[in-house]
Amino acid sequence: MKIAQIVPSLEAKHGGPSKSVQKLGAAMARLGHEVDLLTTHPGDDLVATVSDRLRLRQFHREQPEFLCAAAGLREHLRRHTYDCLHHHALWLRTLHYACRAGCATGARLVISPRGMVSDWSWRHRRWKKWLATRLVHPGAFTRAQGWHATSAAEAEDIRRRGFPQPVCMAPNGVESPSAEELSFAHEVWSELCPALTARPVALFYSRFHRKKRLLELIDLWLDAAPREWLLLVAGIPQEYTVESLSAYVQRHSAQERIVVFDGSDRPPPYGMASLFLLPSHSENFGMAVAEAMAWGVPVLVTDTTPWAEVAGHHAGWCVPWDQYGPALRQAVAEATDQLEQRGARARDWVLARYSWEQAARLLVEFYERLGDTIP
Numbered sequence: 001m002k003i004a005q006i007v008p009s010l011e012a013k014h015g016g017p018s019k020s021v022q023k024l025g026a027a028m029a030r031l032g033h034e035v036d037l038l039t040t041h042p043g044d045d046l047v048a049t050v051s052d053r054l055r056l057r058q059f060h061r062e063q064p065e066f067l068c069a070a071a072g073l074r075e076h077l078r079r080h081t082y083d084c085l086h087h088h089a090l091w092l093r094t095l096h097y098a099c100r101a102g103c104a105t106g107a108r109l110v111i112s113p114r115g116m117v118s119d120w121s122w123r124h125r126r127w128k129k130w131l132a133t134r135l136v137h138p139g140a141f142t143r144a145q146g147w148h149a150t151s152a153a154e155a156e157d158i159r160r161r162g163f164p165q166p167v168c169m170a171p172n173g174v175e176s177p178s179a180e181e182l183s184f185a186h187e188v189w190s191e192l193c194p195a196l197t198a199r200p201v202a203l204f205y206s207r208f209h210r211k212k213r214l215l216e217l218i219d220l221w222l223d224a225a226p227r228e229w230l231l232l233v234a235g236i237p238q239e240y241t242v243e244s245l246s247a248y249v250q251r252h253s254a255q256e257r258i259v260v261f262d263g264s265d266r267p268p269p270y271g272m273a274s275l276f277l278l279p280s281h282s283e284n285f286g287m288a289v290a291e292a293m294a295w296g297v298p299v300l301v302t303d304t305t306p307w308a309e310v311a312g313h314h315a316g317w318c319v320p321w322d323q324y325g326p327a328l329r330q331a332v333a334e335a336t337d338q339l340e341q342r343g344a345r346a347r348d349w350v351l352a353r354y355s356w357e358q359a360a361r362l363l364v365e366f367y368e369r370l371g372d373t374i375p
Contacts, residue, residue, distance in 0.1 A: 006088065008068040008088075012264055085110070096140060112149075154285075170362040196230065202276075203292070205232075205270070208242075208245065225332050299346065
């Protein structure tokens with residue numbers, strides 16, 4: 001099968017899909033399929049062979065950049081034929097290109113909303129999304145043959161939005177860090193912030209966005225966490241910058257209790273943490289949650305993420321936001337060896353449960369079934 005995985009951007013600042021779509025494409029290539037990874041970038045056009053069956057094609061992103069318009073991508077999809085066009089994300093011009101190409105060539109169009117159909121995301125800046133459905137990618141939602149959800153909760157969100165097409169529930173995969181990755185990350189973060197090696201550390205590692213309840217987490221940390229613990233806030237600056245968050249911390253005289261760093265172009269700091277925190281308003285999967293557990297770190301997340309199972313596996317806590325404070329107090333009160341045991345269970349469970357090969361097989365089978373239903 002010839003497959004195009006289309007993602008508006010592979011830049012880390014755009015969150016989980018920048019990593020997960022590459023992993024998914026590579027897994028499909030290992031299964032023997034021809035995969036083109038198509039994306040936009042502010043730089044020049046680029047074609048790179050990643051492996052025998054996986055190619056990266058990067059197209060120059062035009063102004064205004066937030067729409068991810070790229071004439072090169074539009075023309076590429078006009079000239080090349082695929083069995084399936086799998087588009088990741090909504091509200092962007094790249095989805096329009098995929099929709100038009102599918103109509104013109106008969107390729108199956110599958111859409112991964114990547115968290116953008118949750119109640120919170122659907123309401124956030126709703127007027128812009130209303131315009132996008134009419135002006136940026138008109139008709140794409142109705143013309144798609146299928147949808148891809150990374151969790152049962154996201155599949156329910158798709159149905160709640162009123163989309164009747166088939167839905168494939170294929171979670172992301174996760175991989176165990178190598179010894180080299182562990183060593184390099186420890187070296188980088190120990191040098192960057194020596195205090196991380198001297199105190200128990202809780203980690204927030206995600207985009208700096210209001211969706212993640214980051215300011216609320218800082219307030220809660222100051223109220224609920226013991227002073228010997230250190231909160232490391234690291235990730236990709238977006239709605240908040242490192243400077244604005246540091247100023248917020250300073251206004252609360254909390255510099256000794258909270259440190260803020262830009263995580264761009266640095267290895268993930270999971271290995272420095274005894275506990276991972278993500279009190280997000282919503283997550284379709286929450287790649288950072290899975291990665292933290294793969295690194296052996298127990299997690300404390302909200303029940304608006306699809307990680308209710310962590311409690312049953314004694315791998316952490318998944319609670320409503322109004323219970324996050326009590327759960328945080330409970331988590332940081334546990335002995336070091338108890339948290340380590342939770343982390344070990346988390347690692348064993350998540351690595352056994354989530355693999356890229358499994359996700360790739362589920363999706364390819366889905367593509368093939370959709371092909372059987374097209375007249």
